[in-house]
Amino acid sequence: MPVKIRLQRHGKKGKPFYWVVAADARAKRDGKFLEKLGIYNPNTNPATIEIKVDNAVQWLQNGAQPTDTARAILSYKGVMLKNHLLGGLRKGALTEEQVEEKFNAWLEEKGASVATKVGGLDKVKADAKAKALEAEKEINDKRAAEAAALLVPEPVVKEVEKVAEAVVEEAPVSALDAAVEEAKGDAAPSKEK
Numbered sequence: 001m002p003v004k005i006r007l008q009r010h011g012k013k014g015k016p017f018y019w020v021v022a023a024d025a026r027a028k029r030d031g032k033f034l035e036k037l038g039i040y041n042p043n044t045n046p047a048t049i050e051i052k053v054d055n056a057v058q059w060l061q062n063g064a065q066p067t068d069t070a071r072a073i074l075s076y077k078g079v080m081l082k083n084h085l086l087g088g089l090r091k092g093a094l095t096e097e098q099v100e101e102k103f104n105a106w107l108e109e110k111g112a113s114v115a116t117k118v119g120g121l122d123k124v125k126a127d128a129k130a131k132a133l134e135a136e137k138e139i140n141d142k143r144a145a146e147a148a149a150l151l152v153p154e155p156v157v158k159e160v161e162k163v164a165e166a167v168v169e170e171a172p173v174s175a176l177d178a179a180v181e182e183a184k185g186d187a188a189p190s191k192e193k
Contacts, residue, residue: 002026005059005066005074007040008033017041020051020070022059035059040073046117051077057086078106 002025009030011017018040021033037059038051056079060066066074074080082103088094094102 003034003059003062003064005037005056005064005070007067007069007073011043015043017043020056020073022064038077045121046114049073049077051079053077053079053082057083061086078103078110081106 003022004025005020005022006029007018008021008023009016009018019033019036020038020040022035022037023031023033027033035055037056038049041048051074056074060074060079060083071080082099085094085099085102089096089099
């Protein structure tokens with residue numbers, strides 16, 4: 001029975017989520033599998049990958065063949081490296097301590113590079129958010145200025161104040177009162193039937 005290490009699709013339309021499984025090569029893509037080795041979620045940035053390293057290495061040593069995508073995922077998580085190092089252990093080229101030391105050193109280096117990428121992505125997000133906020137403030141200030149200009153233009157307000165002062169200085173108070181009463185009379189609705 002040929003065994004493949006491959007991806008089994010889950011999730012909804014447009015949002016794939018995969019299980020990394022060891023399955024019979026003749027089984028359907030999303031059908032029966034022998035063992036679930038981990039998960040792969042490409043929807044996050046960076047992609048979320050969780051693999052049971054020891055179980056995946058065991059399947060590789062027993063002859064399971066990974067698909068191209070599964071091989072890339074296993075390589076990214078260090079499964080292929082550990083399989084290679086254990087092959088050197090079987091041949092006598094390395095000791096168990098050397099295998100663990102090399103694998104742990106590789107994991108630390110890989111973890112540092114992933115942390116650097118995540119930090120860079122966070123910085124890019126923060127910069128984009130700051131730019132968007134700045135652009136939004138500029139737009140709001142522009143809209144407020146336009147709204148104020150539409151309400152009453154500044155030169156018109158100053159002109160009206162000058163005319164009002166001139167009228168008050170020239171006209172006696174009684175004449176102003178008469179003009180106000182006359183304006184009220186004109187504005188009042190007539191009660192003709």
